Amino acid sequence: MRICLALVAGSLAAAVSVASPAFAQKQGGTLRISHRDNPPSASIHEEATISVVQPFMAVFNNLVVFDPKEKINSPDKIVPDLAESWSWSPDQTKLTFKLRSGVKWHDGKPFSAKDVKCTWDSLIGKADEKSDLIRKNPRKVWYSNLKEVTAGSDTEVTFTLGRPQPSFLSMLAAGYSPVYACHANGRDMRSKPIGTGPFKVVDFKRNEAIKLVRNPDYWKKGRPYLDAIDWKIVPNRSTRMLGFIAGEFDMTFDSDITFPMLADVKAQKADAVCEARPSNVNTNLLVNRDAPPFDSPELRRALALSLDRKTFNDILFQGHALTGASMLPPPAGVWGMSKEMLESMPGFSPDRDKNLAEARAIMAKLGYTKDKPLNIKVSTRNIAIYRDPAVILIDQLKQIYIEGELEPIDTTVWYTKVQSKKYSIGLNLTGLGVDDPDTNFYENFYSTSDRNYTGYKNPEVDKLIEQQSAETDRGKRQKLVWEVEKRLIEDGARPVINQNVANTCWDPKVKGLVLQHNSIYNGWRFEDIWLDK
Amino acid sequence: MGAYLTRRFLLMVLTLFGMSVLIFVMLRLVPGNIADILVDAAGIADPKEKAKIIHELGLDRPIVEQYGQWIGGLARGDLGFAYVSERPALEEIAPRIPISAKLAGMALLLSVLIGVPFGVISAVRQNTALDYFLRVISLSGLSLPSFWLGLLVLMASVHWFGTIPIYSNEPRSFLQEVGLLSIPAAVVGFRSSALVMRLTRSSMLEVLRQDYIRTARSKGASQTSVNYDHALRNALLPVVTIIGIEAAFLVGGLIVTETVFNIPGVARFLVEAILWRDYPIVQNLVMLIAFVVVMVNFLVDMAYMALDPRIKYAD
Numbered sequence: 001m002r003i004c005l006a007l008v009a010g011s012l013a014a015a016v017s018v019a020s021p022a023f024a025q026k027q028g029g030t031l032r033i034s035h036r037d038n039p040p041s042a043s044i045h046e047e048a049t050i051s052v053v054q055p056f057m058a059v060f061n062n063l064v065v066f067d068p069k070e071k072i073n074s075p076d077k078i079v080p081d082l083a084e085s086w087s088w089s090p091d092q093t094k095l096t097f098k099l100r101s102g103v104k105w106h107d108g109k110p111f112s113a114k115d116v117k118c119t120w121d122s123l124i125g126k127a128d129e130k131s132d133l134i135r136k137n138p139r140k141v142w143y144s145n146l147k148e149v150t151a152g153s154d155t156e157v158t159f160t161l162g163r164p165q166p167s168f169l170s171m172l173a174a175g176y177s178p179v180y181a182c183h184a185n186g187r188d189m190r191s192k193p194i195g196t197g198p199f200k201v202v203d204f205k206r207n208e209a210i211k212l213v214r215n216p217d218y219w220k221k222g223r224p225y226l227d228a229i230d231w232k233i234v235p236n237r238s239t240r241m242l243g244f245i246a247g248e249f250d251m252t253f254d255s256d257i258t259f260p261m262l263a264d265v266k267a268q269k270a271d272a273v274c275e276a277r278p279s280n281v282n283t284n285l286l287v288n289r290d291a292p293p294f295d296s297p298e299l300r301r302a303l304a305l306s307l308d309r310k311t312f313n314d315i316l317f318q319g320h321a322l323t324g325a326s327m328l329p330p331p332a333g334v335w336g337m338s339k340e341m342l343e344s345m346p347g348f349s350p351d352r353d354k355n356l357a358e359a360r361a362i363m364a365k366l367g368y369t370k371d372k373p374l375n376i377k378v379s380t381r382n383i384a385i386y387r388d389p390a391v392i393l394i395d396q397l398k399q400i401y402i403e404g405e406l407e408p409i410d411t412t413v414w415y416t417k418v419q420s421k422k423y424s425i426g427l428n429l430t431g432l433g434v435d436d437p438d439t440n441f442y443e444n445f446y447s448t449s450d451r452n453y454t455g456y457k458n459p460e461v462d463k464l465i466e467q468q469s470a471e472t473d474r475g476k477r478q479k480l481v482w483e484v485e486k487r488l489i490e491d492g493a494r495p496v497i498n499q500n501v502a503n504t505c506w507d508p509k510v511k512g513l514v515l516q517h518n519s520i521y522n523g524w525r526f527e528d529i530w531l532d533k
Numbered sequence: 534m535g536a537y538l539t540r541r542f543l544l545m546v547l548t549l550f551g552m553s554v555l556i557f558v559m560l561r562l563v564p565g566n567i568a569d570i571l572v573d574a575a576g577i578a579d580p581k582e583k584a585k586i587i588h589e590l591g592l593d594r595p596i597v598e599q600y601g602q603w604i605g606g607l608a609r610g611d612l613g614f615a616y617v618s619e620r621p622a623l624e625e626i627a628p629r630i631p632i633s634a635k636l637a638g639m640a641l642l643l644s645v646l647i648g649v650p651f652g653v654i655s656a657v658r659q660n661t662a663l664d665y666f667l668r669v670i671s672l673s674g675l676s677l678p679s680f681w682l683g684l685l686v687l688m689a690s691v692h693w694f695g696t697i698p699i700y701s702n703e704p705r706s707f708l709q710e711v712g713l714l715s716i717p718a719a720v721v722g723f724r725s726s727a728l729v730m731r732l733t734r735s736s737m738l739e740v741l742r743q744d745y746i747r748t749a750r751s752k753g754a755s756q757t758s759v760n761y762d763h764a765l766r767n768a769l770l771p772v773v774t775i776i777g778i779e780a781a782f783l784v785g786g787l788i789v790t791e792t793v794f795n796i797p798g799v800a801r802f803l804v805e806a807i808l809w810r811d812y813p814i815v816q817n818l819v820m821l822i823a824f825v826v827v828m829v830n831f832l833v834d835m836a837y838m839a840l841d842p843r844i845k846y847a848d
Contacts, residue, residue, distance in 0.1 A: 038805060040571065040617070048576045136572060136582040187619045206618055206625070207805060208797040232701050234795045239699060242687050246697035412808055413565040415573040451576055
């Protein structure tokens with residue numbers, strides 16, 4: 001069935017490319033993009049930030065990938081990449097890929113199934129002791145169900161799972177899942193990686209630039225169109241915007257334009273093409289449920305009821321952000337709850353007065369009043385996108401007799417502080433690499449996950465997470481996902497304030513760019529982009 | 534003089550040694566090390582992965598051993614490996630020094646070329662319209678934050694000329710580089726020149742009231758000769774001090790300008806390295822800056838002697 005789907009998708013893609021005016025696409029040119037900061041390294045597998053994925057995804061290939069022509073990433077929109085086709089075993093625990101032959105790494109060595117095995121062996125801790133391909137793995141939990149990878153031949157590789165997991169293919173299709181070269185070493189992969197992708201890394205200079213050039217031996221004939229991609233690291237956002245307006249850059253960094261800035265950009269560069277889209281990054285509260293005072297479920301409920309999401313949205317996003325729980329809501333989101341469902345959840349009711357009355361009653365019962373408020377610190381990363389919502393939160397907490405004091409934390413030790421539980425309430429941003437329940441629930445809410453920062457533990461929820469993960473019937477799974485969401489909201493596990501929306505802009509001469517609407521981390525292969533000049 | 538220079542040299546070595554200990558210890562007192570940050574950047578904290586990185590980087594060795602290794606390497610010209618880029622620290626630092634040095638040099642040159650003459654004019658035309666005008670300009674130079682001024686310059690450039698004078702590509706020629714650096718240098722130099730101008734003015738005013746100036750005038754010396762031959766030379770001593778301090782500041786203090794104009798210089802790199810706790814980069818860059826400061830102080834002291842023959846350094 002999957003093979004058929006892959007073939008159909010492939011045929012459709014070919015048909016689209018033939019049917020479209022291919023003659024209009026021009027070869028050549030350098031795409032100039034501003035980058036917001038220094039990527040910690042170039043090794044996608046080792047990092048968890050768009051700062052790495054956006055520039056370096058073009059260097060690699062995956063086995064499969066979310067269809068780059070589609071705006072919405074979903075399990076039924078996955079197309080072949082280094083794999084020509086794939087098939088599941090009847091018990092849905094073995095996923096076998098037939099790989100392309102004749103593919104070469106940027107250093108000329110041939111790609112084979114051994115590279116696939118080597119990459120995922122490193123990710124699940126089964127690599128040879130001498131291998132230093134990957135020294136840290138922030139997405140360990142993605143592969144907790146992966147038992148073994150075997151190379152049947154140079155062009156066939158099988159992933160063996162502990163139980164059925166329909167999300168597994170979606171994870172492999174993410175920008176975070178490139179295939180690494182087995183013969184490369186970790187240091188090179190972090191500084192000047194090689195891949196099989198459409199662009200080769202020429203240079204990665206910290207504080208300066210990332211230069212990629214066209215891979216002339218790319219296995220996909222006729223691609224990429226661009227000769228080069230020139231990323232300039234410009235940490236100052238105003239300078240980046242002015243550079244884009246002045247024509248120094250052809251494109252902004254992803255989601256770099258806030259709504260207040262958008263008006264400026266459009267006023268000064270009227271022909272700029274700007275697209276607003278959800279980033280699948282949500283602003284949420286980390287509540288330390290292991291220590292007083294928020295070890296009290298009632299207090300956590302009062303906290304959830306105090307949130308005025310509309311105000312957050314109006315101030316920070318001029319009303320463009322989405323209201324949702326931890327999964328992105330439709331239509332951009334594939335798994336999230338509808339508006340109607342959400343409004344029946346605690347804290348999501350549009351009746352703000354009722355929410356506040358209930359929250360105040362809880363606070364009064366717990367002994368807190370206007371004259372005797374609860375004093376806490378609201379900790380957050382000391383950067384604007386974290387601080388700004390934290391300040392609004394502090395203002396809203398006053399309405400339920402909580403006096404918050406902002407505690408800005410040096411961004412470099414933020415997670416250390418969070419994981420050591422030295423906070424009461426933390427304001428946090430969480431991005432999802434794939435709009436998929438497994439990646440979200442296992443990463444952020446499963447009791448044994450490294451990234452379950454609040455230490456949320458609910459055996460029933462763990463069981464539900466496992467059930468939905470193994471459920472192959474899409475409809476049944478959807479219901480289980482909603483049930484998990486409902487439990488998380490009721491438990492105040494990590495109350496989501498907003499699902500963020502931001503703008504990306506480019507010059508009209510940049511063609512072929514399709515932004516993915518339910519994950520900013522996908523769709524950055526750049527092989528279909530061309531310059532009309 | 535020889536003994537003085539020897540003493541001075543030994544003092545410089547001692548200062549640099551003290552500085553090396555201070556920066557080495559202070560860096561390690563700041564919460565979080567590179568392993569915390571590398572792991573934090575990935576949003577996880579796996580103790581095993583962290584321990585592996587700490588071991589690889591030698592951060593689990595005794596602190597005295599780490600210090601000895603760094604200083605020993607420094608003496609041999611081996612600055613170690615940058616933790617983040619995993620490249621030799623020298624390769625990371627060396628290309629950035631000329632960029633910052635040229636920017637600082639141009640800014641300093643501008644500040645002297647503008648600050649000293651206008652300071653003199655302001656003093657000799659005290660309480661005239663020109664003096665008031667120059668004082669307002671100098672006050673604005675001191676008051677306007679350079680990041681704000683820099684952004685204004687960029688915005689004006691984009692608005693009026695449709696171009697942005699940022700360092701986006703390596704310049705192909707010396708002239709192009711001068712052109713590229715002149716605007717940020719002017720922005721930085723504006724503040725420094727204001728400082729130099731105000732100090733020159735006050736120093737000149739003080740000197741112009743001295744008896745020997747009256748004597749020179751009574752001898753029939755021209756106003757120009759009085760101002761420039763007799764007064765300025767003596768008024769320059771405090772100005773030279775402040776130029777020395779500014780020169781030292783400019784080597785490592787250009788962070789804002791380098792950020793706004795996107796110049797890949799030393800200052801921006803140093804701040805980035807501090808945030809990442811990239812010890813080899815921070816330690817070596819701070820030592821470089823300390824060396825420059827020590828040398829500039831030495832040169833300023835030598836300049837005193839050249840400007841005022843009464844100053845002699847005793848053996």
